[in-house]
Amino acid sequence: MFGDMMNMMGKLKETQKKVEETKKRLDTVLVDESSNDGKLKITLTANRTIKSIEMADELLEDKEQLEDYLILTLNKAIEKATKVNEAELAAVAKEGMPNIPGMDLFK
Template identity: 65%
Template sequence: MFGDLSGMMDKLKKAQEKVEETKLRLNTVLIDEASADGNIKVTVTANREIKAISINESLLNDTEELEDYLILTLNKALKRAGEINEQEMAIAAKSGMPNIPGMDMFK
């Protein structure tokens, strides 16, 4: 009915390994983002971990402006990181999936 069940299980195991390798690799993919005026710069990984934040001293006197710029810049960086993460994880998952009839969920 399902053909080579052992072969499918092997492919699933390899797919899981590929996903884990991709997760580790995404820890090394760095995304740099800056505010529109360049006063705040952030670096995050593709796994959405903040690695660095640089703030221009001119923003240190106005906490409200600093918070606004920081939120906007971090959200832009995390959005880009999420997009990269989703693309890479989908590729990793699809590459190792066995071909099960009726289970073509990665079109």
């Protein structure tokens, strides 16, 4: 029984290390999102750090319109990046979790 606990602890530490490595790797995974008409393009990492914002010059002429574009497009980009982030981290966590009866959280 003690050996099983040591094995589980080792597996958990290994999984924790893989999760940290995955988080670092997600800093290099880029997610692009554009407004429906292509006037605004946002790129962020899967860890939800904004890397670039490109916009048509005409958006600079109307503050309210620019704000609306930014809100809508940023929210879509963050949602997309969050899905990538959660899927990647869940896959690593599921792969490394020991088989503990009743603890099937990632199925």
